[in-house]
Amino acid sequence: MKKTGILALCLAAALCLGALSACSSGNTQGDGAPPSASSPAPSGADSPAADSAKVYYMTTNFEESWWDPALFMQINDVSLAPMIYETLVELQTDGTVAPQLAESWDISDGGLTYTFNLRKGVQWHKGYGEFTSADVKFTLERQTDPAVASVNADNLNIANIAAIECPDEYTVVFKLKAADVDLLTRMSLYYSIIVCKAHSDKDGVASINSDPIGTGPFVYDGGTLGIKTEAVRNTEWWGDFTGNVDRVVSTFMSDTNTIYMAFDKGELHSTGLYDKDKIKEYEDKGYPVVNVPLLQLLYVGVNMQLEPFDNPVVREAFFNAIDVQYFLDNLYYGTESAVGSYVPPSSKYALTDYFKFNYDPERSKQLLAEAGYPDGVEVTLWGASDALGQPPAILTQDQLGKAGFKVNLQCVDFGVFIDQVRNGTAQMWVLYNTTGAIADDTINRYTSKSYPGSNWCGVTDAEYDALVEAGLNAKTEQEKYDSFYAAQRRLMDLQVIYPISTFSVGEVMQKNVSGYKSYGDLGFRLQTVTIG
C-alpha cells in the first residue's frame, strides 16, 4: 500500500508534467511565439528600451479574429491593422481627404468617373513587389466574391461601380452608374484597405487572412490574433516616419483592472480607457490623455408598431421622461455630451443642433393620462447585460419610473438582446449604437424597406423614406446634407429614438510618450510617436 501510494502520486505528477512539457516546451507564454530574450521589457518612463530598439507595448481588450480587411467591421478590429494597411486616400479629422496611396484624383463626367493617379515606388511588405493599379482593382472586385464573404459591399456601394479600369500601372479609373458624393470618403475607410494581389496569387487567397501584407509604416512580424501580435518598422515606407518606434507589440488583455495595473507598472505605453473617473485620475497625475470621440451613441429606442408606443402621445410622454444630464452625471463609462440627433456627431451628415432635451416628468404623467393610462403604463425595457449595456438600462428604468412608466427591465446576453430587438418583439431598449463614418447605414435602416429587420423602431413613414432616398441619390454633397438633415428632423419628430450622449475613449499614455496624432478614421497609428 505504502509503495504503491507513493507510486500513484508520482505517476499523477509525472503525467501532468509530461503533458506540460510536451505542450509548452520553448514557449514562455504558451502562445505559439518563441520568447525573445533580446527584446527589451517595457517599464514605462524608465524603459530599458531607451538604450536599444524602441518597442511600443499596447493592449487590446477585445478578441481580435481576422486580418482580412473585407471582414472588418471597424478600423481597429485588429489593433495593428491601421499601421500595416493603407487606403487610396486618408481621412482627416476635419472630414476632408488627403492623398495616401493615390497622389491625386480627378472627378469628371458629372461625377460618374473618378481617375486616381497612384503613388509610384510604393513597395508591398516582405518583398511582394510594387503597389500598382492591379492591386486596387483586385481589392474592390474581391468584395463581391461570395467566397470572400465580405460584409462591406454595401458600405463601399460597390454595386454602383460599373467598371474599374487600369489604363496603366499607376492609374485606376472608376466608372460609376450614378454619382456617389461620398466615394472619396469611402476610399479612405477600413472597407477599402488595399490588399496585395501578388500575395494572393502566390500564397492563395486565404493568406490575406493569416499573413497581412500592406504598404503601411509597420510590417507584421508574427504572433497570434487574440493573444499577441507584433509589427516592426517598415524601413521602405514611402511616408514621413517622424517617430522613433521600431517595433510594436499588441497584447490581448480583457480585464480592466489588469490593464490599469499593467499600465501603472509601465508594462504598457498606452491604453484606451472608457472610465471617466479613471481618465481624470490619470490626467490629474500628469499623464497625457487624448480624447477620441467614437462613432457610437447611447440612445433609448421604442418600437412604434407595438403598444403602447404606437400611440404618439405615449411617445411624447417618453420624450419628456428622460433627463440627459442625469445620464451624463451618473454614467462613468464613455459618455461625453448630449447630442442633437440619432446620428453621432463624429459621423458625416450628423445633425448636431436639432434635438434639445426637455425633461418634464409631470408633463409625461399628464400625457400618459391623456393617452388612457392615468395610473401609468407598463413597458418592458431591454438592455445588454454587459458593462456597457446594463448601467444605462438601470438609469433609464429609474428615469422612466419617475415619469409614470412601470418598467420591467430585462438585461440579457448581447446575442439574446439583439435577437429580441431585431425580431420586433421588444417595446423599448437602450443601446450604444455604432454608425459608420458616413451615416448612410444608420439613416437608411429606419426606412420602410428595412422593416422588419434592422429597422428596429418599426418606422414606416413615407416622408422619411422619400427624404432618405433623395439623400442616397443626391448629385451633390449639399443635396445630400439637405436631405439627410431633413430625414433626421423627421425621425426625431416621430419620437422613436431618444439620443442621450456621445461615446468616447481616452487614450492614456506614459509620460515619456509624445507625438501621438489623431486620424479621421479613428485608427491608432504610431509613425509619429516618440518614446523617451
Place this chain on the structure above:
Amino acid sequence: MSRLLLAVPAMLGVFVVVFFVIRMLPGDSAEAMLGASATDAQIETYRAAHGLDKPAPVQFWIALKNLFRGDLGDSLSHYRPVLSVVLERLPSTIELAAYGIVLGSVFAVILGVVAASFRGRWPDLIITAYSTFGMSLPTFYIGLWILMVFAVKLDVIPVSASAVEGLPRWKTLFGPVLTIVVGGSLVRTTRSAILEILEEDFIRTARAKGVPKALILFRHALGNALIPIITMVGYGLAVSFGGAIVLETVFGRSGVGKLLIDAITVRDYPLVQGTTFVIALFMIVANLLTDVAAGFADPRIRVAGAGEL
C-alpha cells in the same frame, strides 16, 4: 480498454448535445457576430457564407461528416479551422492546469497532513482558517490581490506575462498557479481523510508498537487516505480545462476557457462545438488518469475493475 471504448460514444454524445443546445439558445450567430449596427444585407451575406441559412439537420449532417474526417469545421468568428484556433490556446491551458494541479496538490497535501496531525491545536486552526478563507474568496479576487502584491508592490512578476518578453517561465506562471494553490479545497479533503484514517485500529496498533509519528502520518495514514485525495486532484484537473476562464481573464492569458466563453457570446457554433469537444476529451483523459492512479494507490480497485470485465 473498456473505458477508452466507452469514451467514443461519450464524445459523440457531447458533440450531438452541444450541437443542438447551442442552437436552441436565443439569438443568432450572424446578429451576434456583426453587432447592432449590421444591415440586413450584411446579415444575409454572413449567413449564406457560413451555411447558417441551411436547416439545422443539414448543418448537423455536414458537421458530423466533417467530424469523422477529423475536421471540426471553420470558426465563424475567426474564419479559420476550429482545430487550429483551439490548438493555439491549448498549450496555455494545459500548462496552467498541470502546474496548478501538481504544485497545488503537493502544497495542499502537506498542509492537510500537518493540520490533521495537530488536530484542534493552533497549526490546525490556522490551516483550517486559511483553507476556509481561500475557498470562500472568488478566484478573480484572489488573482487581483496576488497581482497587486507580487506584481505592483513587490515587483516580482509582471502584471501581464504575455505582454513582457524574455521572462523565465516561473514568472509567467507564478500568479495563476499561486491563485490555484491559495484557492484549493484539497487541504480540507486531505485533513478529513487523514483524521478518519487516524481513528482506525491499525494506526492505534502502530502507535502502541512505537512507530514514529511522522512514519504513521506519511506512510500509514497518508497512504490509506490517497483515494479521496486522488479523486479530488483528478476532479480539479478536469475542471481546470474548462474552468480556467477567470484566471485567463485576470492574468491576461488566452486559453481554452476564455475562447469558449467568447465563442458562446458571439454564437460561433463550430467553435463552441470544437472547444467543448476538446474539453470533454481532456475530462475523459483526466478521469482515466484518476482511475489509473487510484488503482496504483489501492490494488483492490484494480482487482474489482478486472472482476467487472
